[in-house]
Amino acid sequence: MDEFDFVIIGAGSAGCVLADKLTATGKYSVLLLEAGPNDNRFWINMPIGYGITYTDASINWNYFCEPQKTLGGRSMYWPRGKVLGGSSSINALVYHRGQAMDYDDWAAAGNTGWGYQDIRSVYEGLEDISSPTNNNRRPGLDNLGKSEKLRLSITDAFEDYHSIKTELDGIFSQSGLPYRETPPLEGEGLGPYFITTRKGKRCSSATAFLHPAIKRSHLKVLPSTTVEKIVIKDQRAKAVQCRQHGLEHMFVARREVILCAGAINSPKLLQLSGIGPGELLYQYNIPVLVDQPNVGRHLQDHLGISYYYRANRPTLNDVLGNWPGRIRSGMQYLLRRTGPLSLSVNQFGGLARSSPTSSKIDTQLYFNPVSYQPNAGNERKLTQPDPYSGFMMGFNACRPTSTGWVNITSPDPEVAPHMSGGYLSTQKDLDDVVAMARLLGRIQDTEGLTNLLLEPPQLDLSTMTDADLIRDFQQRATTVYHPCCTCRMGPKPDRGVVDAELRVHGIEALRVVDASVFPNITSANTNAPTLMVAHRAAQMILATANRKP
Numbered sequence: 018m019d020e021f022d023f024v025i026i027g028a029g030s031a032g033c034v035l036a037d038k039l040t041a042t043g044k045y046s047v048l049l050l051e052a053g054p055n056d057n058r059f060w061i062n063m064p065i066g067y068g069i070t071y072t073d074a075s076i077n078w079n080y081f082c083e084p085q086k087t088l089g090g091r092s093m094y095w096p097r098g099k100v101l102g103g104s105s106s107i108n109a110l111v112y113h114r115g116q117a118m119d120y121d122d123w124a125a126a127g128n129t130g131w132g133y134q135d136i137r138s139v140y141e142g143l144e145d146i147s148s149p150t151n152n153n154r155r156p157g158l159d160n161l162g163k164s165e166k167l168r169l170s171i172t173d174a175f176e177d178y179h180s181i182k183t184e185l186d187g188i189f190s191q192s193g194l195p196y197r198e199t200p201p202l203e204g205e206g207l208g209p210y211f212i213t214t215r216k217g218k219r220c221s222s223a224t225a226f227l228h229p230a231i232k233r234s235h236l237k238v239l240p241s242t243t244v245e246k247i248v249i250k251d252q253r254a255k256a257v258q259c260r261q262h263g264l265e266h267m268f269v270a271r272r273e274v275i276l277c278a279g280a281i282n283s284p285k286l287l288q289l290s291g292i293g294p295g296e297l298l299y300q301y302n303i304p305v306l307v308d309q310p311n312v313g314r315h316l317q318d319h320l321g322i323s324y325y326y327r328a329n330r331p332t333l334n335d336v337l338g339n340w341p342g343r344i345r346s347g348m349q350y351l352l353r354r355t356g357p358l359s360l361s362v363n364q365f366g367g368l369a370r371s372s373p374t375s376s377k378i379d380t381q382l383y384f385n386p387v388s389y390q391p392n393a394g395n396e397r398k399l400t401q402p403d404p405y406s407g408f409m410m411g412f413n414a415c416r417p418t419s420t421g422w423v424n425i426t427s428p429d430p431e432v433a434p435h436m437s438g439g440y441l442s443t444q445k446d447l448d449d450v451v452a453m454a455r456l457l458g459r460i461q462d463t464e465g466l467t468n469l470l471l472e473p474p475q476l477d478l479s480t481m482t483d484a485d486l487i488r489d490f491q492q493r494a495t496t497v498y499h500p501c502c503t504c505r506m507g508p509k510p511d512r513g514v515v516d517a518e519l520r521v522h523g524i525e526a527l528r529v530v531d532a533s534v535f536p537n538i539t540s541a542n543t544n545a546p547t548l549m550v551a552h553r554a555a556q557m558i559l560a561t562a563n564r565k566p
């Protein structure tokens with residue numbers, strides 16, 4: 018039995034940040050436990066490799082959600098990273114903070130200190146923004162600079178993005194949408210997406226925060242070690258029970274256990290440890306330590322759709338879809354770390370209003386200079402683009418109101434929990450689908466977009482009825498891989514699982530720090546907010562520890 022000041026469960030986006038920050042002063046010992054293996058793999062390091070890691074069961078939990086009645090009974094594939102870096106090692110690299118209102122709503126729900134003005138400086142402290150070709154192109158962002166503190170590398174890859182970019186200003190301005198050639202970091206605006214890369218390689222949370230810290234003598238990292246239960250005595254988290262290569266181990270936390278297992282596995286582990294909906298736990302003979310119905314509830318996710326277009330000029334399909342193109346890009350990547358393999362396929366987009374009269378920024382848009390057919394089960398065709406020049410545009414609602422859940426189905430930690438997105442279960446979410454499809458219709462109808470097309474769009478969105486737009490969405494929409502809120506923050510136990518300092522209500526020395534604590538989903542991609550939450554949590558944890566010698 019080993020003892021540490023802090024035991025962190027899960028080396029994902031959040032866990033890697035905490036491992037760095039809690040060991041930076043050298044005062045505290047930390048154990049970081051990760052179910053998955055080391056992340057030193059070619060397909061993780063090479064940015065576009067996420068098309069391969071998407072299904073790789075050796076580094077992915079490969080979950081499926083329950084069949085969704087509102088989506089024609091479809092059960093969707095929900096990949097989650099199971100490797101150092103967690104989902105930041107397999108994600109699509111887009112970096113976006115969302116909008117100020119997301120965080121102001123966190124604060125308005127009673128979570129003091131989480132409004133945008135409170136957390137903005139936390140973002141600025143973690144971001145290291147660079148442009149590979151011209152650092153001075155965006156003078157406003159240069160002052161973020163570098164420091165000796167570890168930061169996340171965020172790249173403005175505009176120069177390297179597909180040449181279709183020259184048409185976008187025209188297309189979006191004809192649609193009445195704000196477009197700039199500088200990537201949007203937050204709020205309303207379309208442009209090239211920022212991506213989390215460093216010199217052409219993926220910059221996961223492990224790359225940015227864990228690897229530079231890994232040699233610290235008071236940090237111990239155990240990959241391939243699955244936590245099965247948090248051991249709680251007298252309503253205080255004391256230790257964790259875990260399994261490594263078939264053998265059981267127990268590790269004691271002198272100060273705190275910090276749960277960073279992500280939006281699916283954090284509620285699962287709390288439920289297995291006796292913190293969850295009483296009725297559910299009784300069903301599996303798990304002694305109820307805190308009857309907490311919010312554990313595993315309020316799940317939110319972005320549900321998106323893509324529309325397909327045949328282009329009258331070469332797109333990435335013409336590069337990635339044949340061997341000569343792949344070999345050329347491979348050489349370009351190996352020699353210079355540039356080209357399509359050093360990028361995400363999500364190259365352009367951002368946040369917008371579905372109509373000029375919308376009172377809120379409600380839509381996230383994607384414009385990808387590649388087209389590949391939708392997932393069948395857990396297959397992703399990103400590596401097999403359509404055999405013609407094509408591109409995709411897509412959208413998802415920023416702030417869907419439908420909610421889902423995560424529930425254990427067995428006391429056996431090996432068994433995957435059941436999960437549901439509860440998608441499209443509110444009228445607002447259905448209305449949003451129509452409004453966003455109408456926006457795409459207006460973009461489709463611009464002269465700028467028409468000039469790019471070899472043939473008319475497959476779907477004439479402007480003439481389809483509302484019912485047809487919804488039916489098409491129900492048949493084809495997929496998760497954008499952003500489940501969150503399953504252990505949400507709330508000032509009282511009847512509202513949330515953790516308080517504003519991310520301490521589990523009713524249990525001492527136990528915090529949850531990951532995407533599961535979001536009080537509501539943020540408007541854009543969820544990696545940035547998760548990293549921010551972890552940085553802020555580290556400040557809180559260290560403040561508590563420094564007060565109690």
Ligand SMILES: Cc1cc2nc3c(=O)[nH]c(=O)nc-3n(C[C@H](O)[C@H](O)[C@H](O)COP(=O)(O)OP(=O)(O)OC[C@H]3O[C@@H](n4cnc5c(N)ncnc54)[C@H](O)[C@@H]3O)c2cc1C
Pocket residue numbers: 026027028029030031032050051052053071096097098099100101102103104105107108109110111112113242243244245277278279280282283286497498499500530531532533542543544545547
């Ligand atoms: C395919 C895909 C594409 C995405 N694209 C983007 C994108 O482009 N931009 C963006 O911002 N976001 C994207 N996301 C979402 C984003 O990556 C996540 O929201 C974020 O990484 C969540 O961080 P986390 O710390 O909450 O969880 P994770 O990063 O998933 O970390 C949880 C960690 O805990 C470990 N763990 C779980 N259970 C146990 C256990 N019992 N014992 C030990 N360890 C355990 C897991 O293996 C994992 O390493 C994407 C996600 C996926 C899956």
